[in-house]
Amino acid sequence: MNSSPKESKTTTHLWPDLALLGATVIWGGTFVVEKIALRDISPVLLVVVRFWLATLLVAALWLPRLRKMTKETLRDGLILGLTLFLGFLFQTIGLAYTTASRSGFITSLTVVFVPFVVIGLTRKLPSLWAWTGVALAAIGLWFFTQPALEGIHTGDFLTLLCAVSFAFQIALIEIYTRRHDLVQMLFLELLVTSILALPALPLLEKPVLHMTRSLIWAVLFCATLATVGALYIQNAAQSKTSATRAAVIYTAEPVFAALFAFFTLGERFNLSGFIGAGLILAAVLASEFRRT
Helix, strand or coil: CCCHHHHHHHHHHHHHHHHHHHHHHHHHHHHHHHHHHHHEHHHHHHHHHHHHHHHHHHHHHHHHCCCCCHHHHHHHHHHHHHHHHHHHHHHHHHHHHCCHHHHHHHHHHHHHHHEEEEEEHHHCCCCHHHHHHHHHHHHHHHHCCCHHCCCCHHHHHHHHHHHHHHHHHHHHHHHHHHCCCHHHHHHHHHHHHHHHHHHHHHCCCCCEEEEEEEECHHHHHHHHHHHHHHHHHHHHHCCCHHHHHHHHHHCCCHHHHCCCCCCCCCCCCHHHHHHHHHHHHHHHHCCCCCCC
């Protein structure tokens, strides 16, 4: 018996959702892996090593597809690469000054910012749900960081900038991956990030490197699964779905980050942290309630 049009449509939308969920699990684990890596390597140096390895891997795997690029592909790839660079830079540096679970939840604010970035690109006014999401997120972040008790950490603020950068990346991926070759866009994302990270290295830190077995495994995980693998999945899946739908799925990332941090690093939340985390999750869901 042939499947109905409704069933076929559901199946078509199911694989991108499951693929994005798989990428989200990987990214959630990356918070813990990077936290472990930062014991032996400085933050910006980690970004440099991670993305140069990923760039070389993509070039080795898909060199024939990279030989022909249009000017439009190069332009859009440069823009997308810049947002990726800023996102990972702020996230990696911020992670050195905050906990893995806290970094994961603050990064989740990306999905609050995504509707506003899309609005800026499409010239559409915010919905009531978008404003509700922003309000809940602001209150949740206050509870989570407890500014009245201990102040907002430097790592928290940097991670917030990371969330804004990734919001632009998510919105632009939906547009660019429907115009250009997926592998070419992935390569340009990684190449731009790698190039920009080099001059940032001496400006932002004094490089630290202690070669250990755990560092090697952490860098390999970050370069292969968390960068090449997860970003390829993101580009491919978002070419079949909308930025807002993808953003809803990404709300699971901090949940996975907290779970990994709980089982591997023994990190815990106090009552205020649980309240803040709950409000942030409610915010990202409210901001995406009206899904496209």
